[in-house]
Amino acid sequence: MTRKRISLRQELPLLVWLVIVWGALWQDFSAGNLLFGALIAVAVARLFYLPPVELGGRFNVLRAVRFAAVFLAKVVAASFQVLYLAVVRGPRVISAVVAVPLRSHSDLLVTATGHVISLIPGSLVVEVDRSTSTLYIHGINVRDAEDAAKLRKEVRDTEAGLIRIMGTKAELSALEQEVGA
Amino acid sequence: MSPETISADAVIDAVSAVFMVVGALMSLGAAIGLLRFPDLMTRMHAATKPQVLGLFLLLCAVGLQMRTWWVWPVLVVAWIFQLLTVPVSAHMVGRAGYRTKHLHPELLSADELEAVVQQAAGERGFTDE
Amino acid sequence: MMQLVLTVTAVVLTLAAAGAIIRIARGPSLLDRVLAADVLLAILGAALCIDMAVNRHLNNLMLLVAISLIGFVGSVTVARFVADRRRQPNES
Numbered sequence: 001m002t003r004k005r006i007s008l009r010q011e012l013p014l015l016v017w018l019v020i021v022w023g024a025l026w027q028d029f030s031a032g033n034l035l036f037g038a039l040i041a042v043a044v045a046r047l048f049y050l051p052p053v054e055l056g057g058r059f060n061v062l063r064a065v066r067f068a069a070v071f072l073a074k075v076v077a078a079s080f081q082v083l084y085l086a087v088v089r090g091p092r093v094i095s096a097v098v099a100v101p102l103r104s105h106s107d108l109l110v111t112a113t114g115h116v117i118s119l120i121p122g123s124l125v126v127e128v129d130r131s132t133s134t135l136y137i138h139g140i141n142v143r144d145a146e147d148a149a150k151l152r153k154e155v156r157d158t159e160a161g162l163i164r165i166m167g168t169k170a171e172l173s174a175l176e177q178e179v180g181a
Numbered sequence: 182m183s184p185e186t187i188s189a190d191a192v193i194d195a196v197s198a199v200f201m202v203v204g205a206l207m208s209l210g211a212a213i214g215l216l217r218f219p220d221l222m223t224r225m226h227a228a229t230k231p232q233v234l235g236l237f238l239l240l241c242a243v244g245l246q247m248r249t250w251w252v253w254p255v256l257v258v259a260w261i262f263q264l265l266t267v268p269v270s271a272h273m274v275g276r277a278g279y280r281t282k283h284l285h286p287e288l289l290s291a292d293e294l295e296a297v298v299q300q301a302a303g304e305r306g307f308t309d310e
Numbered sequence: 311m312m313q314l315v316l317t318v319t320a321v322v323l324t325l326a327a328a329g330a331i332i333r334i335a336r337g338p339s340l341l342d343r344v345l346a347a348d349v350l351l352a353i354l355g356a357a358l359c360i361d362m363a364v365n366r367h368l369n370n371l372m373l374l375v376a377i378s379l380i381g382f383v384g385s386v387t388v389a390r391f392v393a394d395r396r397r398q399p400n401e402s
Contacts, residue, residue, distance in 0.1 A: 024254035025372075072237075079207060079234045086214035086227050093223055097279075099293035118268030121230030124222065125272050126279050127294055136294040138275065140226045198315045201360055205319040205326075208353045212329030215349060221341055224333075228345045232352040239359035246363045255368070259375050266382035270348070273389040278341050281392060 015041045064165045071116060078121040085141055096142035097126060100155045102133045103178075104163060104171050110135070112166075113159045123151060197242040204242065207235030221278040229271045236263055312364050319360050327353050344388045351381040 015038065022037030023029045085093055102110060110133050114125045117137060127136040139151045160179075163171050214227020240256040279294070330353060333346035355377050358370040 020254070021258055024258040027251050027255055027368075029251070029254075075230075075234050075237075079210070079231045082214065082227055082231060083207075083210040086210060086217050090217040091219045093218060095223055097292045097294045114272070115264070115268045118271055119230065119233055119264060121226055121233075124226060124275050125268070126222075126275050138222050138279075140223055194311060197363060198311060201315050201319055201363060202322070205322040205356060205360065208326040208349075208356050209322050209329075211349050211352070212326035212333075215333040215346055216329050221339065221345070224342065225345060228349045232349070235352070235356060236359070239356055239363070242363040243359055243368075246366050247368065252368060255371055259371065259378075262375060263378055266378060270382050270385040270389070273386045274341055274345060277389040277392045281339075281341070 011045055014045060018044065058169070059166050060164060063161070067161050067165055070161075071120075074120050082121040082140065089141070093141055094143045095138060095140045096148055096151075098137050098139055098142065098148045098151055100135045100137055100152050102135060102156075102159050103175065104159065104167060105133050106168070106171075109159065109162055109167060109171075112162050113155065116158050116162070117155055123155070193245050193248070197245040200238040200242040200245070204235040204238035207231040207238070211235075222275060225271055225275055225278070229267055233263060233267055236260060316360070316364050323353055323357055323360075340388065340392055344385050348381050348385050351377055 018041035019034055019037045022040065023034055026033055026037075102113060104110060104113075107130070110128065110130070114128065114135055117123050117135070118125050122140045124138045125135055126138045128134070129136070135155065137151065137155060139148070142148050142151055160175055163175050167175070208231075210231050211228050214231075215224050218224045218227055237260055240260055244253050244256050327350060330346045330350040334343050334350070337343040337346055355374050358374050358377075362368060362370050
């Protein structure tokens with residue numbers, strides 16, 4: 001066994017998530033069912049080993065709720081925008097592939113940013129460069145450099161929001177410095 | 182049955198009816214996008230993303246209609262599965278589409294990936310055909 | 311009112327499914343067809359949801375999750391092994 005031992009604390013979010021899924025699937029949140037779910041979660045996490053997700057060690061719930069609300073609003077607005085583009089602009093829509101360098105180099109944050117950006121209609125991650133943590137994003141209705149700058153700013157803002165939620169302390173202070181400067 | 186509960190029922194019914202119609206319209210929007218957009222990448226925007234909102238609205242409608250609290254966790258889990266899988270499949274299809282050149286270069290105002298891909302292809306001695 | 315909603319959504323979803331099927335039939339490349347098939351699955355999921363909401367049951371919920379997972383696995387697998395088979399590069 002060469003694998004690194006992962007601590008229970010690092011594994012805890014995964015286990016909690018698995019137990020919640022178990023309870024939700026059975027639609028039964030009684031103590032016995034949850035206990036059995038926890039046993040299965042531990043067994044699954046031990047048997048089907050995955051590389052541990054390196055969490056930043058902090059999680060700001062208040063900001064997460066606010067971020068989720070903003071995210072939902074953006075999804076609604078952008079869905080209707082794509083609908084409008086599909087009906088009105090149709091075949092003449094202009095788009096662009098934009099490179100956006102991210103601040104963070106942690107896999108978790110790059111993945112989360114990519115997910116959020118992909119879920120907002122109108123932008124789509126085409127390619128990821130992990131070594132420089134650069135996202136290549138295909139944006140719809142990006143007609144000129146100004147629109148591209150807007151898209152880039154939106155991606156960077158999304159990443160800033162995610163860093164404020166669950167980035168490491170170092171990333172957070174770097175972000176504060178950048179905003180302050 | 183007091184009048185208040187009836188009106189509350191009616192409001193919930195109305196809200197879920199609106200949710201259902203808008204959610205169905207999102208599917209129609211996806212289909213319109215599929216038919217009208219010029220290339221694979223733009224079609225992908227229309228095809229995969231409005232479904233996220235559509236499914237959200239429809240699951241909300243289901244939750245409102247059931248009127249019990251214990252269905253909400255299942256619905257949330259179903260939606261989160263959708264949130265986790267949609268970007269991944271969209272990214273995979275998009276990446277494959279870019280690599281196999283399903284693009285109209287004249288419809289792109291900028292392509293900052295192309296130079297990088299060309300360079301990487303040159304380093305590996307890899308050509309298209 | 312539910313009857314009206316059911317009718318409206320049935321018409322809308324039928325039109326959407328017809329659009330997706332046209333794209334599957336016409337779609338110039340394999341990826342277009344995969345994408346359209348994905349949309350068709352999503353429309354099926356929407357129909358299942360509306361059935362649950364109107365008739366107030368939850369029998370389709372696991373079917374819904376299974377459908378979205380199958381759609382995910384399907385499109386990822388196809389995207390992984392797709393190759394460029396067109397003669398001219400910008401046919402689509």
